[in-house]
Amino acid sequence: MSTDRQMLLDFGFEEARIDWALKATRGAGLQPAMDHILANQDKPIPADGGSSSNASKAAGGEGDDDEDEDMKLAISMSQGGSSEQEAKSIKCSECGKVFRNTAMAEFHAEKSGHDQFEESVEEIKPLTEEEKKQKLAELREKMAEKRAKKSVIDAEEQKANEALRRKAGKDAGRIKEDLQLKEALKEAEQKKREKVEEAKAREAVKAQIEADKKARAEKAAKEKALREGRAVPSEASTSTAPAPAAPAVKKEYNEARLQIRLAAGGAPLTVTLPATDTLRNVAEYVASQSLAYDVDTVTFATTFPRKVFTKAEWGQTLKELNLVPSAVLMASQ
Template identity: 60%
Template sequence: MGFEATRVDWALKATGGRGLQPAMDFLLENEGKPVPDLSAVSSGSAPSTAAANASLDEDEQEELEALKAVYGKAAVADGSAAAMAQQEAKSIKCSECGKIFKNTALANFHAEKSGHDQFEESTEEVKPLTEEEKRQKLADLREKMAAKKAVKAKAEAQENLANEAIRRKAGKDINELREELRAKEMIREAEKKRKEKLEDAKARAAIKAQIEADKRERAEKAAREKALREGRSVPGSSAPAPAAAAAPKPAGKDYPETRLQIRLASGGQPYTTTLPSEATLREVAEFIAAQTLSVDVETVSFSLTFPRKTFARSDFSKTLKELGLTPSAVLIAS
């Protein structure tokens, strides 16, 4: 019934083996007290069979007679503790599955695990395990624990593999995105350089054309002067009108931007810029004034080498397109 074996032995010895009820009363009265040395416990006086029978009431007499019928007159008459102990509950039995348990703690544990709630007292004694059974049970327990650990380790390994795969995929996606951005940046840089090279090539071609035209003009002028000195006429041309030579070149195509190279009459490094074709000549003056202190917006003047032309102050309000400077031109600032 959940009491310790030493405490039960103390109760039986203290009550003189008079039965279950006296032992139970003794256990309840001495609950919480330490169990003394049983050799020092004096056994309760065991009354003789006749005296015991005389002290019983009518109901107890009937119970005694029933015990005699079951266990034999001699055993009951002698007050044998062994015969009486056969009726004592030695274990707790689960009515649903038939398992027996040594104490209530094990029965409660079984109830929590299985959900069974039907238990009864049993006279079956739970046999103690042998050393071999203990070793076998311990080995089984260790095997179960090892199996659980193996399953847990396998699950953790699979989870780690999944996490590693996710991490690698994320890293790969980031690297691919970086490579894509780098490739786009390289394409933009290449396109920018290509445009710059194309603009530089156009500017060089325009400057070269102007230089060649200037050379031809000087050669033609020298030929005309020589012919006039010698009194000859120049073949294929009549006396050209100076106004025709100074006429501005046609606007040509509608270029959105104009690339200018501005040279200082005092010498030095030329300045290059690109302005909208709708920008005015005054904006060109403001640009060159911002580049060097030797130029003032209000006093600077611009001229072309070919065709030879000097722009008046009234031209400063005109656009580069109107002045025929698109798509490129070389100006002399003085």
Template identity: 55%
Template sequence: MSDKEQLTAMGFDADRIEWALRATKRSGLQPALDHILANGDKAVPPPDEDDEEDDAPPADGAEAKSIKCSECGKVFRSSATASFHAEKSGHQEFEESTEEIKPLTEDEKKAKLEELRAKLAEKRAAASQEDAKAQKANEAIRRKAGQDTGRLKEEMKIKEAQKDVERKKQEKLEDARARAAIKAQIEADKRERAAKAAADKAAREGIAQPSAAQPAAPARPAAGIKSSDNPETRLQIRLSVGGAPLIKTFPSDSTLIDVAEFVASENISYSVDTINFATTFPRKSYSRDEMRKSLKDNGLTPSAVLMASQ
């Protein structure tokens, strides 16, 4: 098997093999192999740019057959192997030598080849271990990133749940405040109706009204008469379009249609045909059929608060 075939069998590129054979003047397998190893990180130059060995004969006129390191005494077959030695050892002093290096025997060549293969296998194993370490480190980074993402999502869920609880608490608080306001309004309406009834009765009977310094006590309903049987119904009507609420006292036998006509006459934003009434306490919306019923039949007597909307 030729030197080129053996180098090809080792897995080297054809261009790099040709370069090594040219540079070492085809002086054997070992010089070519040394050249490949020494110049493995360099680009292959064109054939006309190959470095030529300086084969000038030594001073005594004898033919130079090798290159010798003056610092350690090692003898090299070619300038390529001498350069490789210089790079590895740092030695700088070389001289031509007439000492001839015997070519490697077949057994030596095989041993060198096996040594090279072992070194290459060792390098590949080391590279494989480094790759495995890098992959393991990358996997650990990915797992940590996934855990961080999951933790962030969980924290966001907890925060959203807390916000939902606070929102519900606020809604309950606002609802309680609204009920309290409605209840207070109802009580104020009752007191106002009682005062008006007392004033009307005093006017009918010719009784003098109490002075401002001594306010009259709220009048009590006549014995045996229920509040729901009151002939008058006082309504406070709150408008969805905004503005001050409308307050008016209607006969208890008036219908919600009558109330709608009153609202439409007071605010042009409302139409009798499309207006809707509702109460918030208790919560109720009145249908078109109920609009035709009296205030008493709709349970609004003696007073109520209505919400008007279109």
């Protein structure tokens, strides 16, 4: 038994699985142990080490004692209760296989489902070293074939997993591109709306200027007529042009889009701030973007109309400083 165990260990089988096979076959030999290992290689090893009695109980709920009695009864009945010659083996009446002892016959019965056995005078010779080597070679060939099949299956699974991973990466990249495109479209739409609103604001300012010019002309004509003693002309006579439309209501803006040009050099800064932010908030933003500027010493000015903001105006909001909806500031240090 120890030689069989060592040969199985040399082949590379798990020690616990070898012990289970040797216990289950009751030391019947190398071939039954190898058959047991191959038949149960995908099954978990029992916690008790795999005794044949527990295996039998798990399979059918009966102990070995009952099975031994059934086996002995079947053998006895097949031989008429006695044999003239000494029995040296046990033969399966259904398939003709011959076994060295009852343990091997029980293992065959459990594996094949056969239940008809008889005693036999045929003596089973132990395997020679050459036969053992041949059995081991066959076993190695079977194991190599199984490993090759498993290797092919593993390669196919790995290939499928890699395809799934690549697909997931492409999907993530496509989602990212879609988000970037949506953000770009959203920003372009926002700029377009701001331009339209700025154009409307300029038109409203022009209309107000024209209305103021007309009012001043009418007032001057009335004053001149009074000085010359003439009748004061009516509004219809002093105006050849149709009355201008009522000026559009000035839209309330909640944000200020600022372009800040840096005297220290570099690309201009563009930022959109709430209309309620102060000029000091703008200074803090510039200082955070450029190390050349300090919050307490930076100054701001507009180019048109030309205006330099004082420290006293830093507490005023961008709306109060007429920097809404957009403006260009020069930042100096």
